[in-house]
Amino acid sequence: MFPQAISEEDRAAQVIPPVHSRMPWRVAAIAILPAFRLSVEFQDATKGIVDMAPLVHSRMAGVFAVLADAERFAEARVEHGAVTWPGDIDLAPDAMYRAIKATGIWVPE
Secondary structure, eight states, X not given: OOOOOOOOOOOHHHHSOOOOOXXXXXXEEEEEETTTEEEEEETTSXXXXXXXXXXHTSTTOGGGGGGGSXXXXXXXXXXXXXXXXXXXXXXXXXXXXXXXXXXXXXXXX
């Protein structure tokens, strides 16, 4: 009879530190505001407003047209440093960051 091997749980996750993005334009947090707006905060603590109203109500809204429903708009969340909604809808965090850093507000087109 062979001696039983005692297995240890995989500790690789404890050995390798988790990856944290240092890109300042990554979105860290959002808050849903009235009138199809978002308050956003980036990794470097830059804060500003994203005004989606002109886009979601335009004839050129494309995939963003579904966000004209306030309940659907309120489903916004942060995934991998970007503002996203169900249905693979997301906003470009780098463009958002540049505008907010310059003016405090971003109105996507």
